Amino acid sequence: MSSNVHPALAALRQSGASKVKVAAADIDGILRGKYLHRDKFEGAAESGFGFCDVVFGWDSSDVTYDNTQVTGWQHGFPDALARIDLDTLRRVPWDGNVPFFLGEFVNADGTPYAVCPRQTLRRVLARAERMGLKVMCGFEFEWFNFRETPQSWAAKQGVAPEPITPGMFGYSLLRANAHREYFNALMDEMLAFGVPIEGLHTETGPGVYEVAIAFSEALEQADRAILFKAGAKEIGARFGIMPSFMAKWSAQYPGCSGHIHQSLSDGEKNLFHDADGRGRMSKLFESYLAGQVAYLMEFAPMFWPTINSYKRLVDGFWAPVKPTWGFDNRTASFRVLAGSPKSTRLETRCPGADVNPYLAMAAVVAAGLQGVEQQLELKQAPVTGTNEGSDDIPRAPRTLIETTRNFRRSDTARDWFGDAFVDHFAATRDWEWRQWLDAVTDWEMKRYFEII
Numbered sequence: 001m002s003s004n005v006h007p008a009l010a011a012l013r014q015s016g017a018s019k020v021k022v023a024a025a026d027i028d029g030i031l032r033g034k035y036l037h038r039d040k041f042e043g044a045a046e047s048g049f050g051f052c053d054v055v056f057g058w059d060s061s062d063v064t065y066d067n068t069q070v071t072g073w074q075h076g077f078p079d080a081l082a083r084i085d086l087d088t089l090r091r092v093p094w095d096g097n098v099p100f101f102l103g104e105f106v107n108a109d110g111t112p113y114a115v116c117p118r119q120t121l122r123r124v125l126a127r128a129e130r131m132g133l134k135v136m137c138g139f140e141f142e143w144f145n146f147r148e149t150p151q152s153w154a155a156k157q158g159v160a161p162e163p164i165t166p167g168m169f170g171y172s173l174l175r176a177n178a179h180r181e182y183f184n185a186l187m188d189e190m191l192a193f194g195v196p197i198e199g200l201h202t203e204t205g206p207g208v209y210e211v212a213i214a215f216s217e218a219l220e221q222a223d224r225a226i227l228f229k230a231g232a233k234e235i236g237a238r239f240g241i242m243p244s245f246m247a248k249w250s251a252q253y254p255g256c257s258g259h260i261h262q263s264l265s266d267g268e269k270n271l272f273h274d275a276d277g278r279g280r281m282s283k284l285f286e287s288y289l290a291g292q293v294a295y296l297m298e299f300a301p302m303f304w305p306t307i308n309s310y311k312r313l314v315d316g317f318w319a320p321v322k323p324t325w326g327f328d329n330r331t332a333s334f335r336v337l338a339g340s341p342k343s344t345r346l347e348t349r350c351p352g353a354d355v356n357p358y359l360a361m362a363a364v365v366a367a368g369l370q371g372v373e374q375q376l377e378l379k380q381a382p383v384t385g386t387n388e389g390s391d392d393i394p395r396a397p398r399t400l401i402e403t404t405r406n407f408r409r410s411d412t413a414r415d416w417f418g419d420a421f422v423d424h425f426a427a428t429r430d431w432e433w434r435q436w437l438d439a440v441t442d443w444e445m446k447r448y449f450e451i452i
Contacts, residue, residue: 008101009045011349016101018146021092021232022105025117025430026055026084028305031230041306048106050079056105056424059431067260070115079104088223093192094185094235098194100193102223103268114420117358118222118241124362124416125218128264133217133271135365136345138198138261139225140354143232144249145207148242159363159442161249164241168253170204183237184276186211186232193231195224205253213439215261218361225258227359236420244310247253247304247352248311255312255319256353257418258303260364261337264288264372267357272410273344279327280338286378289346291371292334292364293323293380298348298410299428300362300403303351307436312352320349322393328384336382351397358393359425367418 012020020041023033030053033089036044041082043049057071058064071080088102105113105120112119128135146153146161153161165175176183183200190197196214203210213224231374232243264271264284274282281289296303304310312319318330324333337346346368351360383389407413408426417425 002135006045006086006356008086010044011089012041012099015099016314019098021095021098021100022049022084022103023081024051024055024105025116025226025356025358027117027356027425028060029226029359030060030119031226034162038366043083045084048081048083051082051103051105052077053080058199059428064436065236065428065431067431068424071425076186081108083111084107088228090194091192093189094231094238099308102227112129114418115424117356117362118219120417120421121219121222121358121362121365123418124366124369125315127416128365129405131369131372133265133369133372133388134265134267136215136263136270137221137361137365138266138345139213139221139228140210140217140257140259140261141213141225141245142203142208142210142256142258143230143245144205144256145209145236146242146244147240149237149240149408153242161242161244165202165207167206167226168204168359170202172202172420175202180241181237182236182241182398185238189235190228190231193227195228195231203254208253208256216243218262218365222357222361225361229353231309245353246307247306247354251311255314256318257312257319257349257362258351258357260348260351260361261345262288262348262364262368270341271343272346273338275421279336280344281336283345284372285336285338287371287376288368289325289334289336289371290376290378291369292346292348292367293378294367294376295327295370295412296333296348296364296367297323297368297403298406298412299398300350301400301407301425302321303355303360304354304403305359305401305429305432306354307400307432309352309354310400313396313398319352320387321395323350323392323396324383324386324390324393325378325380325388326384329383329385331385331387332383337400362417366412370412372451380447399433400429401433404433 023031034377084103090100091097104118105116145164186404198212198393251385274286320333324332326332348364
């Protein structure tokens with residue numbers, strides 16, 4: 001066997017596997033994929049394979065956009081070129097250990113496909129690398145679990161899902177034990193799938209869990225995050241459980257977060273830590289944080305991507321509603337955890353669990369690095385208590401269309417993500433908003449049907 005064969009291909013050949021599963025993220029962070037015969041995969045591993053570009057031309061319900069230019073009916077939805085990242089080899093333990101690879105999209109000349117979410121994150125990380133910085137990240141997700149199947153949920157017509165456990169019971173071993181097979185499968189099978197979990201526990205709310213995915217380099221972390229969301233749904237189905245990462249499924253309960261922990265490294269040490277700095281923060285950390293305070297809201301559709309995302313932004317329900325920062329303060333958007341040289345980091349608490357992990361991570365890192373490039377000073381004071389000291393800070397927008405318009409106008413977004421991505425993503429969010437405007441909801445029926 002040639003010594004220049006990639007280890008993943010060598011392992012695949014030695015395994016005797018007859019098929020391979022491949023997938024890539026669409027614009028909404030949904031994995032779209034297929035099985036390939038091993039012979040087909042070997043060719044695809046060398047030169048890529050065709051994947052219909054409709055995956056960037058339709059929404060999460062497979063309805064095609066009417067306002068996009070990169071892809072659409074006007075182009076006839078041809079194949080785009082998908083390139084397999086051989087370094088992402090995993091085996092799916094709940095699917096007969098079938099080999100699994102993630103991919104991303106490229107143009108015919110090998111350059112990045114402008115609207116591919118994984119490529120968008122790569123663009124940001126490449127700029128960080130040119131600055132001499134390695135980005136380290138960790139995702140946390142909260143999500144609700146329901147005793148439903150796709151068939152039972154369709155029969156209910158989207159009303160009254162049944163949570164797997166009742167009541168408000170955070171950090172409950174009792175509630176975790178009620179579905180211990182599912183709980184343990186998440187811990188054990190995700191580890192075998194290359195998605196190591198640092199912690200898993202119940203949150204406060206009926207059937208809600210929280211996971212912390214082990215810290216890693218940023219691209220690997222985004223891969224882990226999207227695979228966790230998809231994998232939890234596949235594992236849950238085995239137990240008759242339907243996980244939902246919707247940002248806010250009920251007005252009665254807190255929403256579901258998708259917090260992102262970050263630090264910068266030079267490859268050897270954590271550059272956010274300075275024992276002599278303010279709160280043990282380095283000047284680099286302060287500039288990174290100042291960048292998020294100043295710019296992150298310009299990128300809001302990338303981490304609040306759906307109509308429902310904004311239902312989570314309610315005062316008093318844990319989700320931060322202003323671009324504030326504080327030391328170990330969970331009511332702030334940016335929670336500074338300045339401890340040991342190893343653990344010093346920033347937790348960005350704005351995103352919800354409904355994010356596309358690649359795009360949310362690209363947004364928070366780009367905003368921070370914009371501060372580093374500009375050597376911004378952290379002039380905003382930290383908040384204390386329940387956002388005390390934030391009276392003069394404007395509240396975040398409450399609608400997708402408002403943040404989308406801000407995003408489309410942002411020169412900073414265009415600088416970091418490119419015009420093609422900004423125009424395409426803004427168009428998809430405008431489409432999402434128009435679908436909402438046309439919808440008649442159960443809230444409207446209950447409020448107006450009889451009385452008006």
